Amino acid sequence: MTSSTSGPKGKPIEARSQRSQWSDRSFTWLTRLMAFGVAAVLVFIGVQVAIDAMPAIRRYGLEFLVTSSWNPVDDAYGALPVIYGTLVSSFIALLLAVPIGVGTALFLSEDFLPRPVRTVLSFMVEMLAAIPSVVYGIWGIFVLIPFLGPIGDWLHQNLGWIPLFGTAYLGPGMLPAALVLTVMILPIITAIARDSLISLPPALRQAALGMGATRWTAIFRVLIPAAFSGIVGGIMLALGRAMGETMAVTMLIGNSNDLNISILAPANTVASLLANQFAEAGDLQIAALMYAGLVLFGLTLVVNILAEMIVQRVNVYK
């Protein structure tokens, strides 16, 4: 801009140049295209999986969800054991990871430690997410499964009357898989819960403390409720991750298609069933696997939609 010297008053204000308008419009279209592209990929995958699953859907219908044989020789397929295994392993993982993750997040968002130490700790928790899945699997096989041996035996011998511990500990099975899942989803829960806690306005804490609340009252009655939607959103994301996790679970769960309520027994999940059987599957078996994949797709979709709804619902600060 030149400084106005001679009579700028009468000078008309220019319109925007054609070129700048054109580049604005093309940029808008470019981003629009990309956004729709992502949605299109999602729809495309869903449709493709559904089409490939069609033979199995026609043949088995909804019975597929409630029967438990998986026999390629007789072409008898039912996904109940793997659906059960997926839900139970994820549920156990959540049961353990939620208190640990939210507790860690609380600890890291309060001033119990000097800020540099907290930063390093948060970073390390988030680094857990950077460990490749297969490394978790290897660690599970060589460290966790042997370590759980005596614990599994003790559980079976002393609490064997509870169906959950009704079988002998054989190594690979529901328990080690669920424990590794716990560690794998911990960083998601911790990071999101911590972010929602530290993004709360400081005024909220001051208001609570100013009322004569103790630190614990402030945390449990004000801060956690205020961050609730964020925390739940993180938990749901973690659940989605746990249900879809393949490599580490496949290596640890024992891949048994028998439905067994004992968490010491081998089991299977949808994801590890797919990973194990794709290579040598025949026509109808592929369709059955696709069907199982579609079911998993549906489950994670429902979880993500639920997460989105909960996050939206009470987000008073956004």
Next chain:
Amino acid sequence: MEHTAQHTDVPALRDTETVIATEQLNVYYGDFLALRNVNMAIPERKVTALIGPSGCGKSTLIRCFNRLNDLIDSFHLDGRVTYYGQDLYQDVDAVQVRRRIGMVFQQPNPFPKSIYDNIAFGARATGLTTDLDELVERSLKRSALWEEVKDKLKTNGLSLSGGQQQRLCIARAISTEPDVVLMDEPCSSLDPLSTLKIESLIRELAEEYTIIIVTHNMQQAARMADYTAFFNAEATEDGKRSGYLVEFAPTRKIFDQPAQEATRNYVNGQFG
């Protein structure tokens, strides 16, 4: 700002009992002296206003009264702050202090809970076993909000207007029956009508509570306060501002015949 430390012209306030008093109070953040040598005695069941330019330590001072400065790591003080003669910084639980000395903040900060739960919070947090319905109604009536919200006690406190939120915060502060209510510029984010409502509410509350209010608005102090303390600030070498008490007297005296030149200039709008 001719010379330093003329401070403390503490007037004779012996007609009423002193609630909170400071003696040679210096407040530091780390090495930085934020407020120095404050001596004042705040009388019971009166409105005391703290006025002065930005950075003069008014807010810092009232946060010493309910120990909210404890939240700041680098904060420390020397001298004494007493509450009915008891030193607030010697073997005293800050949580208990805040139950006696409530606070209303500059920005209305209701909890993201229902109106009802906002008021009931204090009683629940402190384990008071009273009739909560009655407590909520009484607190909202005293803060002149009852008529506006009595049909929607279950709605979120954050859905109210700014002025209503601030009255909700006042209701919340008095729900636990404190002796003192500190107010840190409670009207600065409100429109003139809400401000008037809150001012008249504060006048009424002064019949039961000791009110200490920080304000930037001199007319507000002149309208409401029984006593006024004028603080001033001076720049230190490193560009920060260090505050001190210039004069503390009955409001009329501060505005009509202040003892200090700086006070006269400030209330006449000549600086600040």
